[in-house]
Amino acid sequence: MPSVCFYFQVHQPYRLKHYPFFKIHQDHRYFDHDKNSGIMKKVARKCYLPANQAMLRLIDRHKGKFRISYAITGVAVEQMRKYAPDVLQSFKDLAKTGCVEFLGETYYHSLAGVYDEQEFQAQVAEHAKMVQEEFNYKPTVFRNTELIYNDRIGAAVGALGYKAVIAEGADDILGWRSPNFLYDSTTPNLRLLLKNYRLSDDIAFRFSNQGWADFPLTAPKFANWVHQVSGNGEIVNLFMDYETFGEHQWESTGIFEFLDHLPAEIMKHPDWDFQTPTQVVDRYRPIAPISFGRTVSWADIDRDLTAWQGNHMQRSALQQAFDLGNEVRSRNNPAALDLWRRLLTSDHFYYMCTKWMADGDVHAYFSPYGSPYEAFINYMNVLTDFRQSVLNLKPNSDKEART
Amino acid sequence: MRILMLGWEYPPHISGGLGTACEGLTRALARQGVEIDFVVPHLFGGENAPHMKLMDSTRFAPPVTAMGSSEPRYEEQYQQPVPGAHAESILEELFIPGEVSPERAAERKEKAAAALGGEKGLIRTIRIPSYLSPYMKGLPTRKVKKKRTLPGGTTVEEEIEEFDLETGQSQTQGIILRTLKHAEDLLPAGIRALLPHSLSDDSQGGHYTGDLFSEVGQFTARVLALAKERKYDMIHAHDWMTFPAGVALKALTGLPLVIHVHSLEYDRSGENGNRQIEEVEKIGLDGADTVIAVSHYTRGLINQRHGTSLDKIAVVHNGVYSKGAIDQYRQERNWPSKIVLFLGRVTFQKGPDYFVDAAARVIPHIPDVLFVMAGSGDMLPKMVERVNELGIGSNFLFTGFLKGQEVEKMFSMADLYVMPSVSEPFGISALEAISFNAPVIISRQSGVSEVLSHALKVNFWDVEQLANLVISVLKYPELRQDISVMAGEEVRRLRWDASAVKTAAIYSKTLARFARR
Structure with a gap:
């Protein structure tokens, strides 16, 4: 059936x-x-x-x-x-x-x-x-x-x-x-x-x-x-x-x-x-094993990660964001941790996608930014502030950051 | 199709983007099989236009033989190709250093052969026997009182010296001058007022110097002499300086007129523009069969400022040619600090003050940045003063007017090009900057922002956002890397050929409409 x-x-x-x-x-x-x-x-x-x-x-x-x-x-x-x-x-x-x-x-x-x-x-x-x-x-x-x-x-x-x-x-x-x-x-x-x-x-x-x-x-x-x-x-x-x-x-x-x-x-x-x-x-019984040797997604015609890490901006932003992981977790500051995690949401990187052509339109439709470059700039400015300021705040003083 | 095209300047002697745009468009139109006679007020030598007939209006010669004779009406003297400067400059363009594909090499060889004479052994630069000054001078004159309505409506009476056609010695000259007079009667008053009483002998008259209006009048009168001599399908006039000539030619010949708006007086001067110029613009727009605007931005502005119906205005965006010299200059780049470039006329239209104000906000955050303002214009002294006032002189450089290779070198040294124009019909310099691999920030109030996706865009008045974008480009190398590569690809698609295809289609449509009347 x-x-x-x-x-x-x-x-x-x-x-x-x-x-x-x-x-x-x-x-x-x-x-x-x-x-x-x-x-x-x-x-x-x-x-x-x-x-x-x-x-x-x-x-x-x-x-x-x-x-x-x-x-x-x-x-x-x-x-x-x-x-x-x-x-x-x-x-x-x-x-x-x-x-x-x-x-x-x-x-x-x-x-x-x-x-x-x-x-x-x-x-x-x-x-x-x-x-x-x-x-x-x-x-x-x-x-x-x-x-x-x-x-x-x-x-x-x-x-x-x-x-x-x-x-x-x-x-x-x-x-x-x-x-x-x-x-x-x-x-x-x-x-x-x-x-x-x-x-x-x-x-x-x-x-x-x-x-x-x-x-x-x-x-x-x-x-x-x-x-x-x-x-x-x-x-x-x-x-x-x-x-x-x-x-x-x-x-x-x-x-x-x-x-x-x-x-x-x-x-x-x-x-x-x-x-x-x-x-x-x-x-149902599985009919066979299947291996995913490459990373697959459901995005665009490429069905890979290029919607999030297809250009230098995206790769750099992702790398810099994830590089903070150990430092953020070690602070034992739940508010800063939550803030950082919200910055990891994949959409921020999707907005930076420059694969225009057919798929680009979809990206543009969902993006709150005028261009992928503005998306990158805005994100990097925020991440810079997070890295330089928020991480060094005392746990009590950054409640306002959770908005 | 043969087009009589009226322009005001042609590279390398240019004062703005108009000459560059005319070169790009005509080259591509020639590839579309359109034959062009291009008239400018004056040629300086060194122009390189093998794709069309480039004519100097001061050299215009109606035939020495009488009109209607079976003799050739028009003497074309072709220059024999000389392996001199002219040929060399073509070769330079064709043989840029670096690796080339076999197809590209063959293409270049072919072009070079054509440029050097090819099958016909000719470089198609026309020199026409000079006529006006010597012949006119020989004519008897008489003094008459004449009323004259100036653009703007004032009427003045003045005594002028006029050629005495009655006692004129040469029949030919008489016919020519009567033709001119006849044409004059057909003209709108606004243009008639511009026509000179006599044609000046000053063949050295550079553009944008002296009395522009009298130059426009001179040009109009001279161009009229040409019209009877060659058969054209259409007249195509670029910007207001040539509109009177275009309208006059249309009146004289009955040919359809396309006028091409590269910029409006409003773009250059805002609300305080010159009324006379705006009036000439209006005469051109009203007289034209089709108006070409360089952007949707300009199309809208024409409609707003002059009431021209949108149906009559087509949009043809400019294209760009990539320069062969980039790599060479690129290697020379060893400037220690980051260069943020403004390049263009230092006038109201270009928004230089926003550039200076943004610089003042950037410098505290990026101490090793150098802001360069290249160009001159009426706002330059004020800008120098402002830079001093803000105390940012050590991070700011004024180069004055740059030309030719200096411009290219400047572009290739720039880490970022900023075009904060208040009102920019197109803004071809942004495309040039991109072809030199510089990322660009352009104002949303520009035509070029309609065709560029891979550029940072800002409202010209938003100095804070401009500064934010400048800092970001300098701080985040990934951004610079991605945007220049993507923009480069985008600009390579913005070929003049596409503009020419559109323009040729506009010609056909205009002709078809014209024929139905």
Whole structure:
């Protein structure tokens, strides 16, 4: 009995405020409260609230047969708590249905998995603690930041006791193999669920593209594509940003109607059902081991790390930020530690991406900066202040830095 | 297609970006198969324009033979190629040092052959037998009283000396002058007022010197003499100084007129601009069939300032040529401190004061920086004073006006180029700086910011942000590295060829519209 496995990424970074060089040593409040609050409220209105409502309705309508999973970052939850508590409440309501799985990840949506294993473990633990507290759920499947994965990260995740990792079904990794099965990783007892990027991107990217041959995409049409997997696959992993619903694909595109009809269309075929990642791991046997010799992500057409470390600015900023790790942790100053970790959030480096061309537009769309160069400058000024001032403050005096 | 193009300057004798832009555009248009006769008020020698006919307006000669005769109407004297300075300068450009691919080498060889005469054995530089001054001088004159309306509306009566056509000795001369007079009658009053009473003999008149308006008038009158002699499809006039000539030629010949706005009086002087010049701009804009603006910024400004319909204004961004000399200068760079460069006219339009104020904010944080202001202009004394006042003289250098190789050397020494223009129709110097591998900070109030993604941008009045960006470029080497590489690639895509393709399309559209009338 084949299954559709939905996973949605929910994340909002703490965007930095305009921080010119002259603020260094003068101002230790780094974040743009108004912008972050404004974006959270806007996305709540356009996506989180209506989408959560739609999910609740579907779970209800299908009497528990419709199941989904989320990975919600710690920094997103914090901002929901602060700026849009009704959003957090509606996720809690979803958690109570028992049809929703929450995945583990790094609390700060960072690249710690690539740069600093000690830090990675700490952030994953912090995230698991948050998920337990907020949603009363203990994560058993892991999703690293932006689906960044390689065998080494697999080993680190396995060591933390997770059963499985979800990753990108990149063509060069899969070769002739299909993403529509459960795989073994190179780490014992760690399974891999691989994203079916064609079907996922049909919804996430192509849904409203009028130039696409299959436009308009309807629920019966999509369900038909899914059903074609019958007989040569066991799972169809549909992984995407949650903001697909209402934010990337606006309500006027009909994305919510599509969502509303999709589960019924898929389950019209009596063989098909919906499963969460952990249910998939429990139900299916891995058909083969698969090795991720290179680091894969779900970003851009390259599906690698170049969106975050493709140029000198990004590599330098990342290196300098992570280089502070031992020093920050040794200060035993929770406020400074939290501040530093917020600066590790991958978005800061994504904004510095200069791969213009086709993908560049996506970067520009999500960036609060006029250019990747301004993003770099702003970040480096903040990091300089952090390194030179905040690290040397007494624990009591820098409470104001946590804004 | 043959275009009569009217310009005001041509490299290497240039006072701003106009000449450079005209060179770039005409070279690329020639590659599109457009034939161009390019007229400037005066040539100085040393111009290198094998791609078109570059003409000196003071040398204009209607034919010595009578009009309508079957004799060649127009005597073209081609210079034989001499392996002298002219040829050498072409060779220099073609054979830059360093490794070249076989294809590139073949291309260069071909170009060199063409430049040195190739199949025809000719360098297409035209020299026209000088006519105006000697012949005009020989004509009898008479004194008449004439009313004259000055641009701006004032009417003055003056006694002037006029050629006496009745008793004129040569029939040919009479026809020519009657043609001129006839054309004059067709002209808008604003332009008629500019026309000189007699053509000056001063063939040395440099540009932007003396009375600009009388020079514009002289140029207009001289250009009119040309029109009957060669068949053109269109007139293309660059900036207000040539607009009267363009409008006059249109009136005389009935040819369609394209005017090209590289900058407006407003860009140069703000609200306190010269009313006369603005009036001439307006005459040009009203008389043109199509207006080309160098940026969307300028297109909007033309519409705002002169009410020209946006439908009539097309945008053609400038391009850039990369210079061959970069590597050579690059190696010579051994300046101990970081150089932040301002290069351009030191005038209101260019925002030099913002550069100085930003410098004052940067210097306390980066003690070994050197700010260089290269260029001259009416705000220079004030800038020198301001630098002293701020006490930043030891980190500030004024070079005065630079030209040719000095400019290139300056660009290649710069660690950062800043263009804080208050109002910049395009800003080709930013592209030049990039082609010398310098990162650039440009004001958002510039046309070039429309075409450059890989540049730092700032509102000209935001001195604090300008200073922040300057410090960042100097402090963070990764930024400099990434931005210059990306900008270099971007600029290589901003080829003049793209501008020429667009311009040629505008010609065709204008002609088609014109033909329907």
